[in-house]
Amino acid sequence: MKRQLARELEGKIGETVKIQGWVHRIRNLGGIAFILLRDRSGVVQCVVDTKEIDIKGLKLESVVEIIGRVKEESRVELGLEILVQELKVISKVVEDLPIEINNEELKANLDTVLNHRVLSLRNLKTNAIFKVQAALAQGFAAFLKKEGFTQIFTPKIVATGTEGGTELFQVQYFDKKAYLAQSPQFYKQMLVGAGYERVFEIGHVYRAETHDTSRHTNEFISLDLEMGFIEDERDVMALETRMLKEIFAFIKEECARELDLLEVEVPEIGDEIPSIKFPEALEILRQEYGKEDLKMDLDPEGERLIAKYVKERYGSEFVFITHYPQAKRPMYTMPAEDGLTHSFDLLFRGLEITTGGQRIHDYEQLKASIISRGLSVESFSDYLEVFKFGMPPHGGLAIGLERLTGQLLGYKNIRQTTLFPRDRYRIRP
Numbered sequence: 001m002k003r004q005l006a007r008e009l010e011g012k013i014g015e016t017v018k019i020q021g022w023v024h025r026i027r028n029l030g031g032i033a034f035i036l037l038r039d040r041s042g043v044v045q046c047v048v049d050t051k052e053i054d055i056k057g058l059k060l061e062s063v064v065e066i067i068g069r070v071k072e073e074s075r076v077e078l079g080l081e082i083l084v085q086e087l088k089v090i091s092k093v094v095e096d097l098p099i100e101i102n103n104e105e106l107k108a109n110l111d112t113v114l115n116h117r118v119l120s121l122r123n124l125k126t127n128a129i130f131k132v133q134a135a136l137a138q139g140f141a142a143f144l145k146k147e148g149f150t151q152i153f154t155p156k157i158v159a160t161g162t163e164g165g166t167e168l169f170q171v172q173y174f175d176k177k178a179y180l181a182q183s184p185q186f187y188k189q190m191l192v193g194a195g196y197e198r199v200f201e202i203g204h205v206y207r208a209e210t211h212d213t214s215r216h217t218n219e220f221i222s223l224d225l226e227m228g229f230i231e232d233e234r235d236v237m238a239l240e241t242r243m244l245k246e247i248f249a250f251i252k253e254e255c256a257r258e259l260d261l262l263e264v265e266v267p268e269i270g271d272e273i274p275s276i277k278f279p280e281a282l283e284i285l286r287q288e289y290g291k292e293d294l295k296m297d298l299d300p301e302g303e304r305l306i307a308k309y310v311k312e313r314y315g316s317e318f319v320f321i322t323h324y325p326q327a328k329r330p331m332y333t334m335p336a337e338d339g340l341t342h343s344f345d346l347l348f349r350g351l352e353i354t355t356g357g358q359r360i361h362d363y364e365q366l367k368a369s370i371i372s373r374g375l376s377v378e379s380f381s382d383y384l385e386v387f388k389f390g391m392p393p394h395g396g397l398a399i400g401l402e403r404l405t406g407q408l409l410g411y412k413n414i415r416q417t418t419l420f421p422r423d424r425y426r427i428r429p
Contacts, residue, residue, distance in 0.1 A: 001016075001017075001018040003020050005041040006042040009070055013080060014071075015069070020039065020063070021038050022038045022063055023063075024060070024102055033055055042078070047083050061093050065086075065090055066082060068082040098112075103123075106126060115428075128261050135255050136405060136408075139251060141202065143246045147198065151200055152187070152199045154203070156206075157179070158179055168208055182205055182206060184203065185330075186382075186383040188224055193389075198227045199226050201222075204219055204221060207220075212424060212425070214414060217423045218424065220403075223399040224399075227395065230358065230395050232342050233322065233343060233344055235395065236358070237322075240346065240354065244318075262410075269316075273316060273318045273346070274318070274320070275344075276310070276321055277322050278323050278325065297324070298345075298352075304351075306319060317349050318347065319347050320347075323344075324343045325339055326340065329341045329357070331366075331369045331372070331375065334357065334358040346399075351403060353399055356397025357396075358395040361393050363387040367384065403417075
């Protein structure tokens with residue numbers, strides 16, 4: 001007999017079916033027991049006559065196989081239940097569970113949850129987080145393929161950093177020094193120049209930063225894209241606006257059950273996301289919120305206040321901050337007037353989820369920018385080669401997938417939306 005999933009039982013009233021999964025809950029009422037069986041699609045109620053079938057010793061999270069008849073039952077979630085005829089234990093639970101995963105909410109601190117991450121994923125809400133996250137990545141790829149982008153897969157072991165900084169994990173690569181990639185930035189640009197014009201990647205990036213905040217990890221998933229033949233950064237911003245609208249529409253349909261379980265309402269995005277230049281953002285912080293200790297970047301509080309301002313003025317959960325100072329952007333960023341750049345960040349509910357902009361496409365200008373940062377032109381020779389032979393105006397962006405997931409679903413710590421977080425204290429499991 002073929003296995004059926006819980007969500008496949010609708011329309012099988014009166015039929016005998018086989019289901020397999022984990023014992024989610026047991027409620028014993030004397031001669032009758034109710035077992036909630038969980039599989040990847042959901043939970044189904046199974047009714048056991050304990051005079052006929054012995055379930056003594058059956059523990060939560062045991063893996064079982066049940067054969068039984070499907071019966072209509074309007075009082076339960078699926079509108080049906082299974083009258084159990086046979087029950088077989090496939091895999092026993094041999095120890096007490098280290099965390100309670102069968103409640104609606106996990107009742108353990110985050111460190112304990114992450115120490116037992118695989119078990120925590122059996123919790124329905126925790127499991128739903130990563131189904132939504134997978135759909136976000138799927139929607140990103142689907143939109144860009146439709147827009148003529150080619151998916152790429154770039155090295156994560158590299159000879160030099162993309163931004164010339166010290167935030168690099170060094171690895172021993174036979175008899176050479178190598179590093180874990182901070183970003184696929186150089187490869188994205190090189191492949192635009194190789195003739196692909198539009199490329200994207202979904203992959204891990206690594207930052208050897210010693211921070212210990214709720215917003216950072218040292219390894220995360222970056223949704224990267226780069227596109228050629230643009231006018232300026234506004235083309236990239238317009239693309240991201242359309243992309244987010246389509247991704248959100250996709251997950252509302254694809255993840256309706258998960259979003260309902262997590263009690264999340266997906267925000268609407270208008271035809272344009274509000275945009276504020278960086279100097280204007282600083283002025284808003286001074287005038288509206290009395291902040292005077294402002295530097296060359298927005299700190300977390302500044303991001304939250306600007307988001308609050310935009311939400312109150314424009315009703316938008318999103319805002320682009322554009323024209324960051326040159327000192328705060330990498331050497332490949334296209335400069336603008338007054339020491340600013342053709343760059344942007346996208347804030348979503350008060351947190352930066354995207355960094356992007358227009359890149360320098362002229363070889364001599366890019367070389368001069370590298371030198372002005374005190375960097376060695378020779379160390380960037382592989383990257384620079386394509387710029388010698390005709391490079392179109394181009395730009396791109398990178399979205400932090402875990403940040404996007406967390407802001408959408410309302411989680412405060414990025415580790416909650418990271419399957420297996422890696423930070424300065426955690427490299428397991």
